[in-house]
Amino acid sequence: MKTTSRSTEDAALDLDNQLCFALYSTNLALHKVYRQLLAPLKLTYPQYLVMLVLWERDDVTVSDIGERLYLDSATLTPLLKRLESAGLISRQRSRQDERQVVVTLSEAGRALQEKARDIPKSVHASAACDAQTLAALKQELESLRAQLHRA
Template sequence: MTQRTAFPVTLDEQLCFALYSTSLAMTKAYKPILDRLGLTYPQYLTMLILWESDDVTVKDIAARLNLDSATVTPLLKRLEAQGYIERLRGTEDERLVFIRLTKSGVALKRTARDVPGEIFCATQQTPEFLTRLRDDLTKLRGTLNDSLDHD
């Protein structure tokens, strides 16, 4: 007879709740910092992508954020209205929309350079712990995405 694993049944024992509530706490920690920059958390993540590699498609941004293009488009429109990006149709394929940083968007990177350090201080954890946690969560996300892709 094989032994069955006893799975947790209370809210506080659930991995999903630990991840969810930690994600909420992290977003809450970012809020006052990003408010000073005039960005929401999803806008900040989008700008991080563009600061890494400018002139990318909406589809590429959506893929990096694990979102669909329809969710990303309104967020990009707001960044464009703030003057940080411009949206340009592809010349070879007009269905493609490329996102490019404006001078203001490039300058915002300098203004945002202290954000990671402020968040690091807020966590009150060691760099080693945070790196290991990030790597473990990235691995978990990959495993979950792989299992969903095979369904």
């Protein structure tokens, strides 16, 4: 039986050599953890991200949320509609600029923050890494994201 050695160029296309696949598959695993943690809150992961933005700062525009989450309004609007239907937020036109829609937490949305408090700790525990390792990884990913945005 004849064996052929693969060229460096061919090996560069191996799935296990792809940064994108490492990020993608890790993201899938992380979403699975979040799906389990968010189920009792009746939130999807993207909805949770919107709620995190609003828990940091309430009364923000849709465009501000989109910038913070790197999402366009076509992706964000259906998320916001579902959160509004669930009674967690309200949306209304800005009084200063009718073109802007302002998103505000409802009382139920504010109350949900308390129920979500342990989620970061649970995610850290699932990762089975110390806080320093996770902080360094987060910083590296943020640096990579910034570089990719510049490219």
